[in-house]
Amino acid sequence: MGKVFICDHPLIQHKLTFIRDVNTKTKDFRDYVDEVATLMAYEITRNIPLEKVKVRTPVSDADGKIISGRMLGLIPILRAGLGMVDGILKLLPAAKVGHIGLYRDPETLQPVEYYVKLPTDVTERELIVIDPMLATGGSANASIQLLKERGCNQIKLMCLIAAPEGVKAVQEEHPDIDIYVAAIDDRLDEHGYIIPGLGDAGDRLFGTK
Numbered sequence: 372m373g374k375v376f377i378c379d380h381p382l383i384q385h386k387l388t389f390i391r392d393v394n395t396k397t398k399d400f401r402d403y404v405d406e407v408a409t410l411m412a413y414e415i416t417r418n419i420p421l422e423k424v425k426v427r428t429p430v431s432d433a434d435g436k437i438i439s440g441r442m443l444g445l446i447p448i449l450r451a452g453l454g455m456v457d458g459i460l461k462l463l464p465a466a467k468v469g470h471i472g473l474y475r476d477p478e479t480l481q482p483v484e485y486y487v488k489l490p491t492d493v494t495e496r497e498l499i500v501i502d503p504m505l506a507t508g509g510s511a512n513a514s515i516q517l518l519k520e521r522g523c524n525q526i527k528l529m530c531l532i533a534a535p536e537g538v539k540a541v542q543e544e545h546p547d548i549d550i551y552v553a554a555i556d557d558r559l560d561e562h563g564y565i566i567p568g569l570g571d572a573g574d575r576l577f578g579t580k
């Protein structure tokens with residue numbers, strides 16, 4: 372079973388509260404999402420291996436450690452996943468970015484695919500699928516499935532807010548995937564929105580409503 376990590380650092384929780392707030396306007400919403408994505412990238416990379424190196428300081432030799440040979444890929448689920456990309460790239464600038472375009476049909480709540488563009492070496496990379504919202508889990512599951520069908524086998528999922536239903540759905544369909552979230556909320560409403568959640572992440576990021 373994949374693990375679920377709740378990124379409960381005070382800075383993340385503080386900023387998430389402003390992200391939730393209905394009075395937070397588009398620009399501030401976007402800035403907070405960007406900042407939380409950076410902080411979550413810090414958490415998700417906590418255990419990546421280091422390699423010993425020698426380094427010369429201005430006064431002597433020193434033992435240093437560097438991250439080396441990691442091939443990372445960020446896979447935002449469009450649209451809302453785009454809001455987290457730059458924040459993660461601030462800490463992981465060498466990562467390549469692949470895009471999966473999905474929207475959730477408002478009636479069936481099923482994901483509908485409309486765009487896929489992945490790095491050519493995607494199968495060699497450790498991938499982080501990014502989406503602010505994990506609601507029914509349909510979009511995350513479809514994205515992970517699509518990546519696995521193309522031969523990817525090192526995949527993590529990073530979301531701001533998850534519903535328990537979405538976590539369960541990913542764990543059942545993809546038990547090999549670890550999930551990183553800033554919060555797990557109460558439930559889904561009858562339209563598949565996370566309660567209390569933050570509303571429609573894509574609309575709030577891009578000002579489309």
Ligand SMILES: O=P(O)(O)OC[C@H]1O[C@H](OP(=O)(O)OP(=O)(O)O)[C@H](O)[C@@H]1O
Binds near residue numbers: 475572
């Ligand atoms: O877990 P699920 O039930 O699949 O719901 C979550 C999906 O819904 C939202 O996208 P949306 O379909 O609103 O598209 P958008 O990002 O273009 O607004 C969100 O960004 C997720 O991708």
Ligand SMILES: O=c1cc[nH]c(=O)[nH]1
Binds near residue numbers: 566
């Ligand atoms: O609460 C939700 C659920 C799905 N998509 C969103 O943007 N918000």
Ligand SMILES: [Mg+2]
Binds near residue numbers: 451571572573574
């Ligand atoms: Mg949306």
